[in-house]
Amino acid sequence: MGVTAVGCPVDVYLRLPTSGEPEIVHGAVPAGASILELGSGCGRVTHPLVALGHRVVAVDDSPEMLAHVREAETVCSRIGDLRLGRCFDVVLLGSHLLNTPDPVEARALLAAARRHLVPGGVVLVEWHQPEWFDRVASGSGGQLGDVAVALEDVARDGDLLSAAVRYSVGGEAWRQEFTCRRLSPEALSKALTSADLAFDRWVTADRDWFSAHGVAKPPPG
DSSP, X not given: OOBOTTOOBHHHHHHOOOOSHHHHHHHHSOTTOEEEEETOTTSTTHHHHHHXXXXXXXXXXXXXXXXXXXXXXXXEOOGGGXXXXXXXXXXXXXXXXXXXXXXXXXXXHHHHHHHTEEEEXXXXXXXXXXXXXXXXXXXXEEEETXXXXXXXXXXXXXXXXXXXXXXXXXXXXXXXXXXXXXXXXXXXXXXXXXXXXXXXXXXXXXXXXXXXXXXXXXXXX
């Protein structure tokens, strides 16, 4: 089973279905909007967005993942380093990437989104809201397509939560460890402000997705 440099099992990710993400994005943006998808993986969300009529540029730092993306331009790059020299109607930052344990990296993700946004465009963000960190527990999980998913070894340390996801499919199993950071409303606002972004609205009723818009910088002097 192939894995990425950060331990993502590519074969498992290829089997994972979407969980409503393409429909959420499509319903929140204009028809035919150009989308820069940051952290696209193997195209799980990319492909439905293309089918819905969007022009998507898929960005990921894993060539193993990007090799499976179809019908979309691909860019292999760390998100924080990305400088394409062009802008998009929508920048998509999904997969709870904003909850990275490193606050500096979180600001870099948002800064990358902001510098690729057209005037009047939106950044769509999927995050773990603060309450999730209180609810999540070892043993939780479910079935995603033909992949069984279970959360193991949940541990908390201040605003940090560490755990492992166990994927089981076709008689094989893979364990992927992760750490994420709780963002309070104040921390979220501060992170957005640091990237010249401002909160716009909750995109979903459960508040797992929100949109942000660019804030113009004041002229020098």
